Amino acid sequence: MTVITERCKGCGLCTAACPKKIVELQKEKRNKKGYFYAVCTDQDSCISCAMCAMMCPDCAITIEK
């Protein structure tokens, strides 16, 4: 699961969608636009279900398997 950080607007819809609860918003780091962008906290646990990407309004998430 890869977040294109500069496309992320920090809305957090992906964090709620993740069944593994491994997507979080940054708490300190912001992207150039000033958003606290999303990150995957545990890539090994990612099951590539793409639910985070489905909810993302900004196509800021790419999923590989």
Next chain:
Amino acid sequence: MERNLMKGNEALAEAAIRAGCKCFFGYPITPQTELAAYMAKRMNKAGGVFLQAESEIAAINMVLGAASTGVRAMTSSSSPGISLKSEGISYIAGSDLPAVIINVQRGGPGLGGIQPSQADYWQATKALGHGDFHLLVYAPASVQEMVDMVVKAFDKADEYRMPAMILADGLLGQMMEPVSFPEISANPTDKSSWAADGHKGKREHHIVNSLYLKPDELEKSVADRFARYDAIKASETDAELYLTEDCDILLCAFGATARVVKSAVNEARAQGIKAGLFRPKTLWPFPEKELNEAAKSAKKLLSVEMSMGQMIDDIKLAINCSKPVEFYGRTGGVIPNPAEILAEIKKVGGAE
């Protein structure tokens, strides 16, 4: 060449089809309804599209859609309907789309009447919608000119990527005269650089749009358009000059009114009054050069219109108020007759 006796409204329609108009979208309104009725009969057989829209607004936007894909599109209406179309016409101008709009004018304001009028001159030439823009405005004075100008309007609209209007009136629309149709040269303008007709994966996507949120970008797009307008003003004006060489009084009239005025000028000449007629065939661009040429020897000008006096503004501007410009008009659907115009010629000084 074959000549047919045709009603003005029907001749407009037939000319459009022959000029390669591929679609007509309209809404019924007197006194132009025969145009739509003719299109309904002929258009499908001619391989085009006729559709009666739910409103004038929808009709002009269907024109916008069709024109966006690069096909020749047209709508027609009469004064109150043109007001409704003004939104769409502004968008068409702002999106640099070619289209032809017919206005068979009737009396106004409001619902007005259904008899001939020229009271939409200001609307057509100055403010057919919001924003900085113009349309090409052609003013036919006969059924034959209606035919010729429709063909020209399509060509020029394509050439300059802008809307063009035929500003007719109820008299011309309802009148029957013999007409012949010119051979139309099949030389379509190439619109492939901007038409939104599906890119087939072979080019960048095209966007037909009039929105520019950045002021400098909007200013530039308007300025570019006005540069085009300057070129049009220099090359596209047209007028008829009748007995103007030695005239003392120059009458100015367009459209159906000019026919009545011509009779009055002839009668004045018969009575020894040196009258002449200036008849603009393009109302925008206004033929300023031609008017100054026609007015060279005139001591006075007299604008005759089926309105309370609208073209007179352009006349004064064109001659820079260098000579007195008088006005005589009837409005509300009343057509002036030659006798009253002759009386006016005498009254304003032509008999001196």
Next chain:
Amino acid sequence: MAVVFERPKSLLDVPTHYCPGCTHGIVHRLVAEVMDEMGIEGDTVGVCPVGCSVMAYDYFGCDMIEAPHGRAPAVATGVKRTNPDKFVFTYQGDGDLAAIGTAETVHAATRGENIVVIFINNTIYGMTGGQMAPTTLPGQVTQTTPFGRDPQLAGYPVRVCEMLSTLTGTAYAQRVAVDSVPHIREAKKAIRKAFETQKDKKGFSIVEVLSTCPTNWGLTPTEAIKRLQDEMIPYYPLGVYKDTTEEGNK
């Protein structure tokens, strides 16, 4: 590693102007995915409205036309009638489609105009800063209903799918939502079906998408999703309102 999810090709790789959490982006992606899957991007002409999605022409890869407010179905009619071999869709908000453009919508539907209408219902005018829309719920506070929409004063919301499904020319009408992954999957299927309906020349299709407007609702994106679920779906039930395709006739 194989890519299992990425931006569809028909959605251009540019940032959108939409607010964080605005679901326009999801619906854009679904339309683009359908264009990709059907391989029709090069044969499609889209028509944008006036409203928040006015600049959708910068986002979709197909040819695009920007229509005057409410007139998209008329513009689409002009395109489709003169280019019957092209796919034509409009993308409109609630103010555009159900207020200023009601006549264009209803008549395109009743003519059976062979186009797809993607209708974003988020119960508010977004671009102008949150005024009452034709779909604003009773009691909903907006800039122009500061004490909540009072039906005695401001009338009742318009249920678009229900209304259009009564028209013979409407071939397919479905209301979906983009509040959850299952609903998004359903929404995608509906949009695909609408384009297939056009391909089969069946007539007018509308997919109404219940969407959020966190900014003008004054909610966080996640709170906005909850409002969609708790308040909008009960008032605007999801489902197929009309289906004249073979599937619908079963």
